[in-house]
Amino acid sequence: MAQHEPIVGRYLNLEVEGIEYRVYYEEAGSGIPLILGHTAGSDGRQYRHLLNDPEVTSRFRCIVYDLPFHGKSLPPYNEEWWTKKYEIGKSFMMAFPNAFAQALGLDRPVYMGSSMGGHLAIDLASNHPDLYRATIAVEGAMQSAVEYVDVGMAGIRREFDNPNVARTSTGAAMLLNISPYTPEQNVREIQWEYSQGGPGVFAGDLFYYYYDHNVSEEEARAIDTSKCMLYLVTGEYDPNTSPAETQAIADLIPGSKFFPMEKLGHFPVTENYPLFREYLLPILEEIETLS
């Protein structure tokens, strides 16, 4: 007897900022729409454990997309994308889930994203509070850690977009983001996913992650959590966005809620989903109550 998972995948033709993309997404469950955003250089497979969690999918319609150039979402067919250096910015990062939600007819969905998706949760709460009932920033902050920002795009490309260095090394480098408490098979799964990205895509994603996402104190203070509630969760082993850095923005945003997570790192959803859901479930329950 076939043992199918409840996850179903589909393709959507979606226009974003004047360009049409063939977007792959997966979903499971029913109820309040919950859009899930993956990390830089990876894809929606990171959420497979969540999409298989009946305690979530019994109440939330969980939808995870692969951004264009990631996973099974190919580069745009009608564009000469190979003539340009791939680099993703804040404008596109915000426009994409907005267009995606509109195309699927989602009514004020919840957005949850990790890493660059976590930064995006903050940008969406700040810039599009009318479109989302709540956002959840997993590993989000005003800006990524200064030690990494200071490396600069040239340094980033030397490590992650270098013809002398195989993509395998990008997977290996992700060890820096992972808690030492992570089960080895999950470490390897994260590294496997990171070993499969398109050329230059991870480095190009980091333009948004390190530079184009940069929330000022003034902007943070102006985020209206009565319109769009903002939750933040950050793992103690995340060197790119440490709990202290998330705490700094949480302190500025009236009404936001921050939960530091012990024994987790930058990829908590994949590192150790059973541990991550201990933080996630109360948040989802609160969103459900307030909806």
Place this chain on the structure above:
Amino acid sequence: MNIEQISSYIRTQGVEDPEFAYTMRYYTGAMKLAVDDQEAVFVFDDGVLTDDAAPRPDVECPIVIRGTEEHWAEMLDEYPRPFFQCLQTTAIKHGMNLSNTDSFYAYLPALNRLTALLRKQSVAQKKGA
């Protein structure tokens, strides 16, 4: 672990690890590890560790990992405290020195594996002590 223990482990057991051997494939050149001012050099020829352990300057070693005794001790803990979890975080957050070369990045899978093996050995030594 001190540099003698690290060196001995790599030469006798580390090179026998299938993942380390695989991820070092085709490497030709020197790799230097240093604990404070104590150094050990490992020279590979097409991925195979040679007997050549002659000292040489960093500039002749495409891969250099240089840390203090504290860096190594913290990093090789069974469950390191935050940001000692690997070579790269120990470098960027705590000041360990790593070479910024294509070879270092290309062979990062091997260096991470080596760190994991040394951690396992270090933990075993502590538990046996």
